[in-house]
Amino acid sequence: MRSSSSLDQFDIKILAHLQREGRCSNVDLAAAIGLSESPCLLRTKRLQEIGIIRGYHAEVALEKLGSHVIVFSEVTISNHRPNDFRKFETVAGKYPEIVECYNVSGGYDYLLKIVAPDITCFQALMEQLLEDDIGIVKFSSRIVLRQPFDQRGYPLSVIATGKTDWEC
Secondary structure (H helix, E strand, O other): OOOHHHOOHHHHHHHHHHHHOOOOOHHHHHHHHOOOHHHHHHHHHHHHHOOOOOOOOOOOOHHHHOOOEEEEEEEEEOOOOHHHHHHHHHHHOOOOOEEEEEEOOOOOOEEEEEEEOOHHHHHHHHHHHHHOOOOEEEEEEEEOOOOOOOOOOOOHHHHHHOOOOOOO
């Protein structure tokens, strides 16, 4: 995979625009980033081929589908051998309600983002994970009350250049 240093300003513009408007046509994309259509298409295809663009997705408004709950759960497992991590990740990955899973440093081992129809279903999921005997010794959960904002995408120009509008 290419490093961010091998991406130029047009590559970053393509990625940033596609994060915001994944369904735009190549014509619209080329116009938005200030490049002609053919080179724009070639760059987009190259970004896909080298794995920087993984795919395109629909942004679903969960609130329009019905009630749901979003929960972040901190999970600690008993042992820290590679097989123990793999076992946890394999089993946790089988539950579609677990939409994100991060192996983290600090006071616990995993941070899970869980989306369930309600608290009862969330609790049943956690009980099932405990019954699955995948080494969970402790979990602590935080129920999302509201989401004041969602950036929708990554700060690509900051990551690629290391430059911010503020000093770090």
